[in-house]
Amino acid sequence: MREKGRTRRLIGLGARTGGALLKNRLGGQADWRALGEALFEGLSELKGPAMKLAQIVSQWDDILPPDLADELARLQRQAEPMPWPRIREALVLQYGDLDTVFRDIEERPFASASMGQVHRAVTHGGETLVLKVQYPGLAEVLETDLFQVRRLMRLGRWFKVPQSRLDALFEELATSLREELDYLAEAEALARYRERYRDVENLVIPEPLPALCGPHVLAMRYVEGTPLRELEGTDDERRQKIATALADWITAELFTHGELHADPHAGNFAADEQGRLVIYDLGAVIAVPKASLDSMLQLLDATLAQDPMAMDQAMLKMGGRQGHGAPLALYREAAEAVSPLFAPGEQDFSDVRVHRRLRELSPKVWAAMDRLQPPADTLLLSRALNGHYWNLVRLKARLNMAERTGPLLARARG
Template sequence: MAKKPVTSRRGRFFKLAGMTASVAGQFAGSRARQFLGRESDEERSLQYARMADEIVDTLGELKGAVMKVGQVASQTQDFLPREFSEALQRLQKEAPPMPFDIIRQQIEAELGAPVAELFGDLQAEPYAAASIGQVHKARLKDGTEVIVKVQYPGVDESCDSDLKQLRMALRLGGLLRMPKESADRLFEEIRIRLKEELDYENEAANIRRFRAYHERHPWVLIPRVIDSHSTRHILTMELAEGDHVSQVAPDRYDQKTINLLGERLFITMADELFDFQCIHGDPHAGNFAFRPDGTLILYDFGCVKSLKPAVVAHYRQALIAALEEDYEALDQHLVNLGARVAEKPAISPDYYAMWRNLLIEPFAGDEPYDFGRSDLHRQIAAHTHTVFRYLDRLQPAVDSMFIDRMVAGHYWILRQLGVQAAFRKHLDSYLKDH
């Protein structure tokens, strides 16, 4: 029998409090066994895995802010035990849908009329389900085909308490491997972004901004907002369909077209970062679609990060220093970005050289790099243990966190598409002083 969804603030609080108590108890028991010398590394790893499964199952059931934080945390592997970062990857998958009765009630409460008066047709089967809401296809009374994005009830009101409970669970479980000041900044940045993402009126404004900016890119399509059927918790947009990355197959997309799509993805990302200085901060595969004519379709502008010009400048200079193997300058630029603790000694050039030589691989020459066969992510995972040598000198770079998330997301999409392209000339053009 399916579990009844938890939608009240009280219900969410007790669900998270129960998880927190359980995780804290398991961690305390593990620490006691370690102190007495009765827990091996293998047993500790299994204990971490059990704790991780409990956290991930709870976050996935509750959806909302905590599930979104879990998705972000899965991409900050350097500061979590391996068992947790691996388990949190499950939250990147499509979420199970909310029952349609709850969705219909939310639509009618927000738009102030029965569904039959608002739409010519509204499909009960979800088009997509995610962490804070789900999408349904519909048709307006005038025949316009649309999608309706409906926020799960209770998610907005519970955001702050959810985050406090999740942070407590991670702290009591011994999982926040960073100074309190860094954790404060990280969770505050996540809270601000989530508050923006939970406000669909804000997302509608973001869509209008990005549509205006990408008019210079005729091959970028962003669906138009239907204002008459949109509120803070409901967002209705024209239907603009394309192929999911998993549907980009050789029968309709030859390698030349795939490479063109990859080049356009790179240009879109780099223009937003270095020129627009405002980025699409949730670049997973579900937020992109493709067409055989080379069109890119961009969805979901709830998570948008406006960047300070100084942050973009420091990020650019850090890339230049890394490419030029000037590790003294790189260290200082990372301090400026907030990724390196200023009061601590500089990090070894050998450490920077290792990461530089690894990450430069897609930009190493003029020959096309085969993203489809790339194992860069595995190489990165194999070297993450080296971070612990400098954990007292490194910290999450809050101001550039979403840049890193955007870059990582685009890497995965290029890999899934099977793009073969040489981006070094493009990169060099963006790194020139503006």
């Protein structure tokens, strides 16, 4: 990866993005599809932090213009793979003579992401493995890329997002990316999660192979599965089984173990032939302090009570408000939009009326950014929960959310 060339391309993409945002802000009609195509092509080739940021943003498909969201979403499923010779270099650095370790390695990856790509391999004993290979040279250019990403994020000030919030979001992203480069830490996370959920029948976590793992290559036993994004057209029973497993797992992670999988894009999950949820990637796991959970439950409680003043008090307590004048009308609309998902009985996550109301709220939220801000210390948690929510939407989940959240809310009140 040539650092100067990467920097020029990132600056160019940033300028094009800024131009589109400025045109839209001044009342013009930005070509979001063309911008999305340019970002897909450029970031797909460059990989790294900027592509990761775009993948994160693409999960906010209730906020982005639909054409832009559609193009950025391609980064989660169609990113251009790095040529095999470069990947082979990384494997040789890890293993030396590949022929002495593997009988075969598929040169074409079956998954490509922002920080690495995944290749199937077969050992001389006939066992099929997957090798998650970090893109060569990525660690060396990470800090330079992050500097350019910080410049890109300054565009958020045009939407009245304070610099302190942008700084917090950047630090969150930078920390998670630095941690994600440590494949030995991910191997340890896989082992920890396998032990934690060894008795949960509807959950599958691949087994890491420590003898074959290194700082830039993660080796796991191969677990075949149908990617979550391909389950939308499958039979309803299978989808509901996976959706229930996903919701149960997220609940256990948060309220039993105080952690959360923080990279919820659909490519990290699958369903095996037995209808179990497969979790492939544990490169981004965050600790969730009890105080953060209690604050979010307090906000949810006020929202379900449709009490704007209590919602504002909860936001102030979380550090999510600034300036003068609570946006009470916006709180009321938000409560009316969210409450149906938590009504008694089974709720349908494919109900387009809920998503339409949430989407209609987005420009009003942006307009109130001088008073209403996401709390700085819950940005990553909020983003992860948002991504998991949209995975449930894709699965057309039907869940009794009132039954799930009722005991949690009662415990928080006590």
